[in-house]
Amino acid sequence: MDTDFLEDFAAMSTHGATPGGGVEREAGTPEDHAVRAWFRGWLEEAGFAVRHDAISNQYGLVELVPGAPYVLVGSHLDSQPLAGRFDGAYGVLAAAHAAREVVRRVRAGELTAACNLAVVNWFNEEGSRFTPSMMGSSVLTGSLPLETALAATDRAGASVADAIATPGDALDLAVPPVAAYAEIHIEQGRGLEESGTTIGLVDRTWAASKYRIVVHGEQSHTGSTIMADRKDALFGAALLIVAARELTEELPEGLLHSSVSELELAPNSPVTIARRVEINLDLRSPDEAVLARANALLEERIAQVEQRARVRVERRLTHQWGLLSYQPEGVELARSAAAALGLTHAPTMTVAGHDSTNMKDVAPTVMLFVPSIQGISHNEGEATSDSDALAGVALMTEVTARLVAGELGADAAFVPGL
Template identity: 85%
Template sequence: MQQHEQAEDFLEDFATMSGFGATPGGGVERQAGSAADHETRAWFAGWLERAGFEVRHDAVSNQFGLLELVPGAPYVLVGSHLDSQPLAGRFDGAYGVLAAAHAAREVARRVREGSLQPACNLAVVNWFNEEGSRFTPSMMGSSVLTGKLPLETALAATDRAGVTVAQAIAEPGDALDLTPPPVAAYAEIHIEQGRGLEESGTTIGLVDRTWAASKYRIVVHGEQSHTGSTVMADRRDALYGAALVIVAARELTDELPEGMLHSSVSELELAPNSPVTVARLVEINLDLRSPDEAVLERANALLEERLAAIEERARVTIERRLTHQWGLLAYQPEGVELARSAAAALGLTHAPTMTVAGHDSTNMKDVAPTVMLFVPSIEGISHNEGERTSDEDSVAGVALLTEVTARLVAGELGSAAAFTPGG
């Protein structure tokens, strides 16, 4: 297939795929295991089968399109995720899954025609619940495959309505019987979700490191009382304490070097959540990220000081639990170089970049050689219906992922020391 034909075909398929879970604002909503997610996965399964892939699902409902090219050899995995945040954009995750499918189909064609000698087999993967909006934790499917999260823990996770992951993934009736194959390498392409590439006029980001991060579950304990009659001096308002925490987290970004700390507070839950009752308990997630580990360390220390002061000021007790933490984690340099060489061969502008967000590749890089690529996000908008990437950048990314996948299948990063899931 000529490159322009592949581009037109990709854009047509992307438009079709974006109709599943479409929202009035031009985005999508298909949270993991929802009806819209199942519909998208069913459409994608049909696409893979028509392209000659065997579609299978593992025990946590990671969706694979398998193509055996070299019997007994390990697999190159390429993919991302189809699930979304609520009222999300069309590109986050889904672009990478469809790009992977088109890249893999083209690589398979080259193998059939004899222009590419394979050393590995090939699989497209749609990871289950990367977003972590309906079920936590995020990056669930790749965490299970890499052994970072027990399968039983993942299957027992519940949404706010009490539905478990096990119940959600059983609904479409897919056979969840695949034992994931040995993995020689992994590749993923994603929108940047920031403005760096767009502002620098660069088409491709070669991801070489992650930002460091600390994530907390914060529980503010107060005392339930009447919103009208309780004397102000007697109140132990958990929501007031939580509000001070939210402000403190944002103000940390002003106290540290500009642009060096991102802070967020999300998923607020309170009890009793009554209009005439002072809150006795509030739970929030608090997220700190930085491209400098020393800055993150200072932010964590400042946060501890602020929480102690808020406890005294609001007359509350604050419980802080670290749920996730990582430093600056590097992708394999040889994978970055492979991608750089492929981008140069295609004449695409490219530059090393860091990822602020987590991706399934951040799990996979710990067990197998991994290539992570970015394409620009218009105005850096993401997790929003206004999320956009130009057609030109989208198809350039597909072309590059195709070349990267071809090189991986040819064994350019080696295929001997494969990772065996569960092994």
């Protein structure tokens, strides 16, 4: 199985491959369609029935207990622009290999199943082409209306509905009841590597506040407008960008991450002062009190920027959550499985969002991390060692087997609206 996984991962990574050793396959692009087609072939060869729901989440299903709910395992194959090979994709393939082995055990009489099993490749987890991120799991869990997701457009005006219609997949799966969900992912940080730990047992998320901020100025000439008369939206945005970074220096070290990750400028002319700048500002913390203080300081900085740059700042909160816990029984199941395999493990928090952060709200959920070399992610240099990747597959197999056996309970199940 070890060689098979590494060979399959290399083959999967050829789809959307970049010169720097990464991948680029944003949701609904030809590169994304290509890797999904490759994955369909892999699933069908392994004996899974491949189906798609109304938002184009891709499933490989196998019935083990007629009428029983399903254990879902998986992650996402779409990527950021010029990204690494591992983010999301490692988790999809690890789940698929784990599921194939669990099915073999059940059919060989080595494991008694209480649930059916499905591998899922979530649509548009990254949110780089279409917003919001984690779209497929948000629609499945009911936090995002299907109609809203389908109407979302990219910068060129293409809609999600257009993008998922292109490969011609039948979007007709009525998703069956879900008994539990499990996902494995690269850590995207340095914690596991620096502590010499092979497995992170995710028990909580960081708290976060995300804003869409529009800086309104006044369009004028870059050369002839005297400085005292300028109402430069780009200057105001620049001050906000610096202020967001400086918040991390004012608050206790390591307890606040801040980013400005997107910028749209109008009129974007070389001889015209910007009248409007739109940015995405993100604050995250493992301490809710620190995040609250950061939000208060941000409000103060916005008022100062408005006065200094002579602009108006419009701020809209797009996402907000506190420290959200995964079910303790899921964490314990994963801990026990890791211990049984002799893998070093430790509880950890996730800073990034994952489809599991949606699924944990509706079903018992297990979230696992494997180390990221130097913590590099969303970058072509993203990597995880073969030994750590294979250890994760082994653990995912054990966790999936326990979930299929009903260790988190198979009586109550979430019934998706899709």
